[in-house]
Amino acid sequence: MTKIPGPPSFEGLKRRIAQHRERQDSGRSRDHFVRETYRLGVLDARAKAREWFDRYPKAAYWTEVESWRKLDGDQIEFTMRRLPSAD
Template sequence: MRVPAKPPLEGLKRSLEKKRAKGERLPRDGFLRETFSLPRQEARAKAREWLERWPKQAYWTEIESWAERPGDMIEFTMRRLPSAD
């Protein structure tokens, strides 16, 4: 029995290189992330906005990390799945 030859991958390579050059990459885990640096009250409001717009039960939305910065600023990263499917 004859083993089929490998298909040419040049088209796929070019496509991947173009997307990478444009920065069109999702993290390997599939989550969308956005980092904010806001005053404490605005940071709370932004986190609530995310959790209301993309509920945790459907999108696995959460505050991935946060840190206090000088001047009562909070730097935090929110993450969620791109869709609820």
């Protein structure tokens, strides 16, 4: 008489998912950039970006506009990125 095996254990799958998530989380923590996203009118968006560049100079903080897009109603959504310190 042949014994039919039961369903597979999900422990191996659970372990692999946990390892994958841990690697993803550790990758994010190595980034070290400070990011802030804004949604402003065109003139206010330019002023906010200029404020960041004045306060956190690009040469010291690697400040940059990481991404931006134009929205309806003359609005700009953008993300500013910089290092936490100039060390």
